Amino acid sequence: MQRIDTQLLVLGGGPGGYVAAIRAGQLGIDTTLVEATALGGTCLNVGCIPSKALIHVAEQFHLLHSAAELGIRAGDARLDITQSVQWKNALVDRLTTGVAALLKKHKVKVLHGHGEILDGKTVQVGEQRVHCEHLLLATGSQAQALPALPLGGAVIGSSQALSPSAIPGHLCVVGAGYIGLELGIAYRKLGAQVTLVEAQGQVLPSYDAPLVQPVVQRLEALGVALRLNTRVAGFEQGQLLFEQGPPLACDQVLVAAGRVPCTAGYGLERLDLRMAGRAVAIDEHCRTSMRNVWAIGDLTGEPMLAHRAVAQGEAVAEQVAGHARRFEPRCIPAVCYTDPEIVVAGLSPDEAGPGHRQASFPFAANGRALTLQAGSGFVRVVAREDNHLIVGWQAVGAGVSELASTFAQSLEMGARLEDVAGTVHAHPDPGRGGAGGGVAGAGQGHSCLTRLGCVNGALNRAIEKGDCQQHRHRFHRHRGGEVQ
Numbered sequence: 001m002q003r004i005d006t007q008l009l010v011l012g013g014g015p016g017g018y019v020a021a022i023r024a025g026q027l028g029i030d031t032t033l034v035e036a037t038a039l040g041g042t043c044l045n046v047g048c049i050p051s052k053a054l055i056h057v058a059e060q061f062h063l064l065h066s067a068a069e070l071g072i073r074a075g076d077a078r079l080d081i082t083q084s085v086q087w088k089n090a091l092v093d094r095l096t097t098g099v100a101a102l103l104k105k106h107k108v109k110v111l112h113g114h115g116e117i118l119d120g121k122t123v124q125v126g127e128q129r130v131h132c133e134h135l136l137l138a139t140g141s142q143a144q145a146l147p148a149l150p151l152g153g154a155v156i157g158s159s160q161a162l163s164p165s166a167i168p169g170h171l172c173v174v175g176a177g178y179i180g181l182e183l184g185i186a187y188r189k190l191g192a193q194v195t196l197v198e199a200q201g202q203v204l205p206s207y208d209a210p211l212v213q214p215v216v217q218r219l220e221a222l223g224v225a226l227r228l229n230t231r232v233a234g235f236e237q238g239q240l241l242f243e244q245g246p247p248l249a250c251d252q253v254l255v256a257a258g259r260v261p262c263t264a265g266y267g268l269e270r271l272d273l274r275m276a277g278r279a280v281a282i283d284e285h286c287r288t289s290m291r292n293v294w295a296i297g298d299l300t301g302e303p304m305l306a307h308r309a310v311a312q313g314e315a316v317a318e319q320v321a322g323h324a325r326r327f328e329p330r331c332i333p334a335v336c337y338t339d340p341e342i343v344v345a346g347l348s349p350d351e352a353g354p355g356h357r358q359a360s361f362p363f364a365a366n367g368r369a370l371t372l373q374a375g376s377g378f379v380r381v382v383a384r385e386d387n388h389l390i391v392g393w394q395a396v397g398a399g400v401s402e403l404a405s406t407f408a409q410s411l412e413m414g415a416r417l418e419d420v421a422g423t424v425h426a427h428p429d430p431g432r433g434g435a436g437g438g439v440a441g442a443g444q445g446h447s448c449l450t451r452l453g454c455v456n457g458a459l460n461r462a463i464e465k466g467d468c469q470q471h472r473h474r475f476h477r478h479r480g481g482e483v484q
């Protein structure tokens, strides 16, 4: 048995764990990272990056087929999915190799193997026993299993769907959350017939109906079939069975029923930590209920997003180094890379409730958007009635993921409607939206201008005449929403 002593032991090398380890290494903390499968975790290997790569392949392929409407004849475009998967794998390799190099550069010791927690200061990895001062749990999440649909054969999970050896004739996607929708749309564009099956009455059930509507319209246009309020009972002999109604013949079933924190199989129960449902409970410092045991990322529950894990990882590393840090962002933006895309940050109108105003601006009112075949969707802003403090943003439309940072930054800095509307952007630059509402981006030749033009359109609708000077604020910083 080899004994290893370390200041910080990070269990799990996903975006939460590897970023925490690198940051700790940068701060001079003696750090050991344990990873059971592949550095980069779900995000780099079987999540964010491979799914966005597949979506890109699907989009390019689909464009070749849909260009005829514009008078472009692309000929007989064909798909070599093996080559597409190789391209995606090369991209993943490049990124995970980069992570390994950064860990090495910052002198993080990496142990490849399954970590078994013995107690709050000891983890067993094969023949090595690691003793630590601080233990950071970053073991992530796993796909929610459906008892009626065990994986195997034609029933696959998202990881297999990201490395197809062939495109099925008919794919049934069970679960219409963002992962099911992103992959379902991609497979449709790659040539499969696709049926989305959802137990609830709406696709993307956690988003409000107006935001989802443009996506539903696009699903119809693409020919994706929807079965809402439908529960799956099994899969037998090429037939997807439902609790009610006739079965549906299909070649493959993709189970995308959500994800759950990974809490079993590595001795977590020995710590007897306080839980929040199925997730490990943490406070605003990412501390668990046990001293010097920290937890981050998907293991700590929703929102299960890579950028949350990353930000938490940095916060923990800095606290272990003695810095005063908290993890309490105003918002964690979320993007659905559907067609069209959805981005949300902060509160929706319903969440904000009374005392708030909302305004939206449609892309259809923007000529430039129409020339880009991107006339579907809108930008919506939610702000406090009394002082115009922005509390939420939502957008649906082509490429709106690019607005996520703008939205998050305005919320984080406590901006008012007038602050954002009054920001002058340099020209020529993608940020120059102008305050002229939806037409601001017209003729600029950049689709980002169009999106920002619609942002300003929504802002201008939210700002009533005469309000502007009264509420101009110029980013006097404040936390908690009270303006000095």
Ligand SMILES: Cc1cc2nc3c(=O)[nH]c(=O)nc-3n(C[C@H](O)[C@H](O)[C@H](O)COP(=O)(O)OP(=O)(O)OC[C@H]3O[C@@H](n4cnc5c(N)ncnc54)[C@H](O)[C@@H]3O)c2cc1C
Binding pocket: 011, 012, 013, 014, 015, 016, 017, 034, 035, 036, 037, 038, 039, 040, 041, 042, 043, 044, 046, 047, 048, 049, 051, 113, 114, 115, 116, 138, 139, 140, 141, 158, 179, 262, 265, 266, 296, 297, 298, 299, 304, 305, 306, 307, 309, 337
């Ligand atoms: C198809 C798909 C698409 C996604 N798209 C997006 C997106 O576009 N944007 C976004 O923000 N998020 C996306 N996500 C979610 C994102 O991948 C996760 O939120 C993120 O990876 C969580 O990071 P993490 O570090 O908490 O855990 P993970 O990335 O899950 O990493 C945990 C790591 O811990 C390791 N581990 C677990 N137990 C042990 C043990 N006992 N010993 C050693 N190692 C262990 C695992 O092997 C794994 O590598 C997507 C997920 C999926 C599945």
